[in-house]
Amino acid sequence: MGDYEDIRYEVDGPTAVITIDRPERYNAFRGRTVEELIKAFRAAWADKQVQAVILTGAGEKAFCTGGDVKQRAETGDYGPTESGMFEIGYLHKLIRDIPKPVIAAVNGIAVGGGHVLHVLCDVTIASETARFGQAGPKVGSFDAGFGTAYLARVVGEKKAREIWFWCRQYDAAEAERMGLVNAVVPGGELLKTAKAWAEEVAEKSPTAIRFCKQSFNADTDHQAGLSNLAMSALDLFTASPEGLEGAQAFAEKRKPEFNSYVNWH
Numbered sequence: 001m002g003d004y005e006d007i008r009y010e011v012d013g014p015t016a017v018i019t020i021d022r023p024e025r026y027n028a029f030r031g032r033t034v035e036e037l038i039k040a041f042r043a044a045w046a047d048k049q050v051q052a053v054i055l056t057g058a059g060e061k062a063f064c065t066g067g068d069v070k071q072r073a074e075t076g077d078y079g080p081t082e083s084g085m086f087e088i089g090y091l092h093k094l095i096r097d098i099p100k101p102v103i104a105a106v107n108g109i110a111v112g113g114g115h116v117l118h119v120l121c122d123v124t125i126a127s128e129t130a131r132f133g134q135a136g137p138k139v140g141s142f143d144a145g146f147g148t149a150y151l152a153r154v155v156g157e158k159k160a161r162e163i164w165f166w167c168r169q170y171d172a173a174e175a176e177r178m179g180l181v182n183a184v185v186p187g188g189e190l191l192k193t194a195k196a197w198a199e200e201v202a203e204k205s206p207t208a209i210r211f212c213k214q215s216f217n218a219d220t221d222h223q224a225g226l227s228n229l230a231m232s233a234l235d236l237f238t239a240s241p242e243g244l245e246g247a248q249a250f251a252e253k254r255k256p257e258f259n260s261y262v263n264w265h
């Protein structure tokens with residue numbers, strides 16, 4: 001399917017494979033990328049042949065490193081889109097709402113908003129060299145809402161707070177131990193394994209899968225309200241001097257200077 005610049009979309013048997021294709025930016029997303037991901041997930045939803053979706057990243061280095069911090073340092077936002085909106089919150093809801101299993105095939109580092117994407121997928125298969133973490137507080141951002149609350153459902157409150165406050169990176173084995181990923185395989189076998197999982201689930205009743213997914217979701221759907229709130233707050237925060245300092249420090253490869261912003265009580 002054509003018209004994509006930042007991603008690739010392929011259908012292989014019962015599986016749609018969506019690949020974020022910006023390896024020079026470690027598959028970071030800009031507004032256009034998010035718009036194309038939405039289009040691809042909607043195409044997979046509509047296609048009766050597709051029974052499962054794989055989300056992955058191009059190359060071996062990165063799955064997705066979240067928002068394109070260089071773009072943000074340059075223009076103060078995530079760049080132009082056709083709709084005029086940066087619809088990351090809608091993409092999160094779409095990954096949850098598509099009534100087909102979504103498998104994250106994490107081929108490298110998944111950090112920031114890229115980490116949130118894999119957390120929201122139904123299952124995650126990681127390559128042995130994958131790394132995981134959040135980065136917002138280091139770069140003047142936070143992908144809260146599902147990014148915090150749903151992560152806590154997955155790994156527990158203590159671990160989720162550690163992940164967000166300390167912004168450390170965790171290797172694939174550690175991620176598997178904390179229940180953040182379902183399986184770890186050698187890099188060369190990642191896509192093959194993800195496709196095998198997709199083919200296996202495609203043999204099951206699609207209606208039963210749809211109801212199961214919706215009933216899992218129903219238990220945490222209230223977090224969508226938190227996400228809306230967090231996205232509104234984030235719009236203000238990323239445009240603030242503190243938010244911009246984080247993005248500029250990353251682009252200039254220096255430590256951010258956040259000390260002067262400790263002004264709340």
Ligand SMILES: CC(C)(COP(=O)(O)OP(=O)(O)OC[C@H]1O[C@@H](n2cnc3c(N)ncnc32)[C@H](O)[C@@H]1OP(=O)(O)O)[C@@H](O)C(=O)NCCC(=O)NCCSC(=O)c1cc(O)c2ccccc2c1O
Nearest residue numbers: 025026028065066067068069070088112113135139141143
């Ligand atoms: C991911 C890293 C830890 C990797 O470190 P490493 O040392 O292995 O590699 P490099 O740092 O040398 O990176 C290689 C190359 O890729 C470029 N790059 C990496 N990540 C990004 C990125 N996110 N944006 C743009 N470019 C990126 C890097 O500059 C290098 O290019 P060179 O040309 O210099 O060679 C490390 O790279 C890292 O920490 N990256 C940043 C991670 C990050 O902070 N992500 C964004 C968090 S904020 C976010 O995701 C976010 C999500 C949302 O949903 C939002 C919603 C609404 C508003 C804001 C949102 C938001 O900000």
